[in-house]
Amino acid sequence: MCGIVGYVGDASRTLDVLLGGLSNLEYRGYDSAGVAVGGDELHVEKRAGELDALEARLSDADVAFEGPVGVGHTRWSTHGPPTDANAHPHTDETGRVAVVHNGIVENYRALRDELEADGVTFGSETDTEVVPHLIARELRRGLDPETAIREAITRLEGSYALVVAVAGVDALFAARRDPPLVLGIGDGEYFVASDVPAFLEHTRDVVYLDDDEFVRLDHGGWTVTGTDGRRVEKDVRTVSWEAEQTGKSGYEHYMLKEIHEQPRSLRQCLSGRVDELGGRVVVDELDGLGTPASVQFVACGTSYHAALYGARLLRAGGIPATAHYAHEYATAPAPVTGEDLVIGLTQSGETADTLRALRKGAGRGAETLALTNVVGSTVTRECDHVIYLRAGPELGVAATKTFTSQLVGVNLLAAHLADGGGGRQRDLVSALRGLPDQVQAILDGSAASAVIEEFADSETFFFLGRGFDYPVALEGALKFKEITYEHAEGFAAGELKHGPLALVTADTPVFAVVTGDDEAARKTIGNVKEVEARDAPVVVVTDGVAEASRYADHVLKVPATDGRLAPLLANVQLQLVAYHMAAGLDRSIDKPRHLAKSVTVE
Structure with missing residues (x-):
């Protein structure tokens, strides 16, 4: 291939x-x-x-x-x-x-x-x-x-x-x-x-x-x-x-162009799907889809992180949901019935592992749904339902705008399922409508390029998060390692003291995602204190609602929004962190070594 x-x-x-x-x-x-x-x-x-x-x-x-x-x-x-x-x-x-x-x-x-x-x-x-x-x-x-x-x-x-x-x-x-x-x-x-x-x-x-x-x-x-x-x-x-649209439009790399296209790609994803006056979500593609007994997400790579986020989102709404690596699910699928829904997240619509996992679920009687960016792709022809991301062409191997559109897509799905298809969630709708402008504000004012200069000689980077922030921490680490070729690991913040803390030194920058001021945020701050006590430099990505910035060497700010959407904004800052580090190291950003955009073999 x-x-x-x-x-x-x-x-x-x-x-x-x-x-x-x-x-x-x-x-x-x-x-x-x-x-x-x-x-x-x-x-x-x-x-x-x-x-x-x-x-x-x-x-x-x-x-x-x-x-x-x-x-x-x-x-x-x-x-x-x-x-x-x-x-x-x-x-x-x-x-x-x-x-x-x-x-x-x-x-x-x-x-x-x-x-x-x-x-x-x-x-x-x-x-x-x-x-x-x-x-x-x-x-x-x-x-x-x-x-x-x-x-x-x-x-x-x-x-x-x-x-x-x-x-x-x-x-x-x-x-x-x-x-x-x-x-x-x-x-x-x-x-x-x-x-x-x-x-x-x-x-x-x-x-x-x-x-x-x-x-x-x-x-x-x-x-x-x-x-x-x-x-x-x-x-x-x-x-x-x-x-x-497939050109760089004056940007040095496709990836940077696509990061900056996110306000537009999010508007396209939301267009016609949110009624702010009525406070409801309207996803025509989901007509006829009722509330399932349970949901199983299947995905790989970046899409798997969106699946983790989506499963947590549905569980918060009272729907049992789990996320599975598609390549594991394909060989050992979880039990399903005709009342269950298997959801495949695949940006290209051609990911071989995800297609096979969806076929396994369908073969066992489950309904199937795809969230994808490519009209006419295989997954759109095989699944019972499809939500299109509408992100436009994405040519950088490291996914950016398709990931944020996936996070919006699973929010639309969750709102649709929350009350049997009515999707009446006024606070969420208002927050969704504000997302594009908030992403633009981050792009216009991010300090990521300046922050990352301090860590040019570091060899290991940690990314931490809890709750909805955890999948974004994983994605931040993945994006970082994909294009910088430096060692980066994402952790559930609470796992730090169960082993990974042994690796923390004064030369281990730690990026902590802390949004909101709930129990998860407060406990993550506790983990930040743990690495601070080991002299690790700390960068906090936060909306400022909690007091995480007090314990940070650097702060990357995001606007305050609905707690379900704040991780999406934090992710944009982490995209910029990865990009600027890779640019400083003169890496092949759009074509990382050994990686392909669409993985069409298992």
């Missing part, structure tokens, strides 16, 4: 379209890149490292990379390290077939042994390379290209988004099982990619593929068929956002 782009159209444009598409997909994270372009024969070039290494090699190539079809790929290593040989596309021994692939071929070892026994010589360590060799074998048996590809696919176990080019055939073939693929329908030209930004500058008309669908793209158009070969009718949708 990670980024796929394919093109059928003007032979003189193919290479530029592929390289432009791969550039637009760089945000997903990758460690090598390659292209295959051709017509009667295929020309392949691939390189480990950044895209500019591939572009430099192409500029020195002694053949013209022109042709009516082409495929490109940015790889995030799974089988084999990032080398030229392991980069995609992969070909058969004659170079007749070129394949790019996202996913994992789980039975590749058995297939490789079989092919090697037939005399095939492999040139890489990847699982993907078995695919072009399987296709080539079927071609040698006399099958036409489409049938040969279909036959090869039947041998694959695991997950795949495949795009295949065959020399002498002015067409591309693609197939999907689990990882996403989307078609772009242009004027006399056609695209296939793992994500819409790959071709958004060329067309906004898209077709989302479902599992076990097969595509042929040629100059005559596009067709989608099922495993039985029968044509599948697909809707063409128009993406609502423009290509320029």
Whole structure:
């Protein structure tokens, strides 16, 4: 995995379209890149490292990379390290077939042994390379290209988004099982990619593929068929956002741009969903959803922190709720009944672990609901209900605006469920309406960049919180480690004295989230005193309601608001902390090492 782009159209444009598409997909994270372009024969070039290494090699190539079809790929290593040989596309021994692939071929070892026994010589360590060799074998048996590809696919176990080019055939073939693929329908030209930004500058008309669908793209158009070969009718949708929305708009990094977009993304999430005059929440997508007997959240990474927050929020409203790592739930799902609700939080709508967990819940009879940012994504087509985050495109690998929109989304859900769908919570509605302006105030006045300068030489960072602040402390630590590459840990503040306190020294900055003035806040202040007594520098992120600032070396302030929403504001300060530390360390902020934006393998 990670980024796929394919093109059928003007032979003189193919290479530029592929390289432009791969550039637009760089945000997903990758460690090598390659292209295959051709017509009667295929020309392949691939390189480990950044895209500019591939572009430099192409500029020195002694053949013209022109042709009516082409495929490109940015790889995030799974089988084999990032080398030229392991980069995609992969070909058969004659170079007749070129394949790019996202996913994992789980039975590749058995297939490789079989092919090697037939005399095939492999040139890489990847699982993907078995695919072009399987296709080539079927071609040698006399099958036409489409049938040969279909036959090869039947041998694959695991997950795949495949795009295949065959020399002498002015067409591309693609197939999907689990990882996403989307078609772009242009004027006399056609695209296939793992994500819409790959071709958004060329067309906004898209077709989302479902599992076990097969595509042929040629100059005559596009067709989608099922495993039985029968044509599948697909809707063409128009993406609502423009290509320029995926640019940096003058910001140094996508992440910083997206942090500053949060007032707008929150307004979009709330638009039409809160009636301040009536003091009620109105979420049309939840019509028909009653109050469940219990709720199970499933999610990974940043989304799991939103799930922890959401489960606590529902429990506070009297609804039994738990949060589960999706990859754990998928292998050992909790018991459910037809009266229970399984909620998947996935920013991309394509997270493999979360999709599998939701399928487990649905298979046991539970209703399912998704909170996601991507219209048309797999999760939206499989769940019974969907709440769209409306955050707009997020290209930084480290999630920011989608997380705050998730926190708002679960508040909308909780308000809807609190009284059987009426959602009458005047105080919450008023606080929600004020959130965008309060986030803007933080962005305009944050002292995070100045505070973090003092800790540039520190190697370990702790993040503490209780109650609703605890998931935000975890998220603050995750964001910090993702983009700074420094060691950071988040803890429930009360756990500090049960072990982690042994690690606290004068060189361990501690970030404590303290909002409100309830029992949780007061006890967190007690934990702050514990680390202060060990000479640890303390940064308190607080609304000032409690007296936490008295015990802090530095204070990052947030506006006072409803206690359920204050952690969201604290999170914005922690986003800025992570960003400014990473910028000071000159890290690759938008493309952190080893990480991908959308994790589409389990």
